[in-house]
Amino acid sequence: MVTDAESGVGAGQSTPGHAATLVVAARERVAEDVVSLTLARPDGGRLPNWTPGSHIDLVLPEGATRQYSLCGDRWDAHTYRIAVLREPAGRGGSAYVHDRLRPGDRVGVGGPRNHFPLVPSEKYFFIAGGIGITPxxxxxxxAELLGADWQLLYGGRTRASMAFRQELTDAYGERVHVVPQDELGLPDLAALLGTPRPGTKVYCCGPAPLLAAVEAACAAWPPYALRFERFTAAAQTGPVRETPFEVELRRTGHTVTVTPEVSVLEAVRRAGADVLSSCEQGTCGTCLTPVLEGQPDHRDSVLTDQQRRANDCMFVCVSRSCGDRLVLDL
Structure with missing residues (x-):
């Protein structure tokens, strides 16, 4: 998951490398090829708080780590709910969840962390495509609890494929606009978004074509009015430097040389640093690492321009160094 949101990266995130053990308390089919899991502590104890837009790292028994948005009741202190779409062309994580995870099974969970926060606004226009409904x-x-003026445009291939559709329409009625593509085609985003709406924030999550269409339709909107969460990495130019650089791990005192053919993540792991990671494409936000000295070459699809200028954190799976040396809090 990736965001262009103006967010406070690091809020509520777990210590790198740490994952709690939770149990699958319930499992439910919520749409065609989508199952929801309810997770809880084995002892029934309280879970860390979270805010809308948060996701967790699900560490599966075979070692794979995947990110899923929390989509349950944030005021329920004892359970997390996620929903998982079966991805036939994926890397196997969704297939494991669908085919093998059952109530009573235990999984590792990192987080929660939030790179896609809901910022205060008078009005919201939410746009979801498929499983993008989850955050x-x-x-x-x-938004409803706060009394904000909001509406939701929810598109999907078919009604049967749209998770939580009935839950939303039952609760909010005509404020939820359901657009199954096989019945109604694609929504007219240019007509909906072509004219900026004062005081409105647009939140969008879904496949890349939807995000591109929304971004184009919102070209005339003011900066930061549009906030994305992406499933795939944005295109990147070449790195700032093609030569080796040094990375000091301040906590351990080790210094490693990062050559062009390896990532910072690979190099620091070889030196013994325990850094939790998943996508290794700069999209999920799992491997966020504090930077104590030096200037990172940010190559992720998560940080905002403001956060990049701060140079106080980086995603070590893809980002590199602009200079000869970086010092990380590892």
């Missing part, structure tokens, strides 16, 4: 679902609940 927006608690945002809708929060």
């Amino acid at each position: 927006l679902l608690p945002m809708v609940h929060q």
